[in-house]
Amino acid sequence: xxxxxxxxxxxxxxxxxxxxxxxxxxxxxxxxxxxxxxxxxxxxxxxxxxxxxxxxxxxxxxxxxxxxxxxxxxxxxxxxxxxxxxxxxxxxxxxxxxxxxxxxxxxxxxxxxxxxxxxxxxxxxxxxxxxxxxxxxxxxxxxxxxxxxxxxxxxxxxxxxxxxxxxxxxxxxxxxxx
Numbered sequence: 001x002x003x004x005x006x007x008x009x010x011x012x013x014x015x016x017x018x019x020x021x022x023x024x025x026x027x028x029x030x031x032x033x034x035x036x037x038x039x040x041x042x043x044x045x046x047x048x049x050x051x052x053x054x055x056x057x058x059x060x061x062x063x064x065x066x067x068x069x070x071x072x073x074x075x076x077x078x079x080x081x082x083x084x085x086x087x088x089x090x091x092x093x094x095x096x097x098x099x100x101x102x103x104x105x106x107x108x109x110x111x112x113x114x115x116x117x118x119x120x121x122x123x124x125x126x127x128x129x130x131x132x133x134x135x136x137x138x139x140x141x142x143x144x145x146x147x148x149x150x151x152x153x154x155x156x157x158x159x160x161x162x163x164x165x166x167x168x169x170x171x172x173x174x175x176x177x178x
Contacts (some may be wrong), residue, residue, distance in 0.1 A: 034146035035083050038136060041153055042075035042129045049125030052118045053109070064109045064122070067102060071126055074098050078133035082140040082148075095137075099130040103167070110168040111175050123171075127164025132156035 046068050053064045074095045081089060106126045113120045136152035 030146040034149045037153075038079045038083050038145070038149050039076060041132050041149070041156075042072060042079060045125045045129035045132070045156075046072040046075065049106075049120070049122040049129075052120040053113060053122070056113060056118060057116060060109070060112055060116070064113075067105055067109065068126070070098060071102055071129055075129045075133040078137040082137045083145065085142065096134065099134065102126065102130065106164065107167050107171045111171050114172045115175070121165060121168060123164035123168030124161045125164070127160035127162075127167075128156045129160070130156075131160025131163075135159075 050065060050068045053061050056064065074090075077089050078095055080086065103123075106123045110120055110122050113122070132152050132155075135155045136148060139152065140148045
């Protein structure tokens with residue numbers, strides 16, 4: 001990831017949040033905005049987690065990108081099912097099972113990346129995407145889609161992102177001491 005893009009990521013996210021809050025004031029735009037944001041949040045989280053690994057060693061990069069692709073697909077399918085009230089596109093147990101397997105793999109990737117000098121928070125970013133997908137899919141209110149997305153984002157930010165940040169940081173610190 002280039003240095004300029006790395007510096008611009010936070011202002012871009014803050015500007016997006018400003019648009020989100022500003023758009024929420026218009027009642028006519030709110031349902032469409034909820035649909036769009038439901039698909040954008042997992043994509044931003046997964047791509048932000050993957051960004052530091054573009055400079056990683058080939059084998060590590062490939063494994064992390066495959067994991068990211070699977071998580072992105074599962075998260076977007078969960079959002080699709082919630083937004084469009086479709087029937088199950090995959091068996092109900094598959095997405096949570098994939099997410100349970102992905103947690104130790106994301107921590108492993110963060111540790112491997114730190115050993116190679118990468119400053120990544122992949123566990124936090126992927127945790128945000130996973131919790132958003134599970135919470136949003138299970139708690140969507142069709143009458144207030146925007147509110148459901150907003151609530152799912154904050155639950156995912158604190159629960160998924162916070163837990164991922166803690167797990168990743170603890171694992172990296174533990175391996176540095178060893």
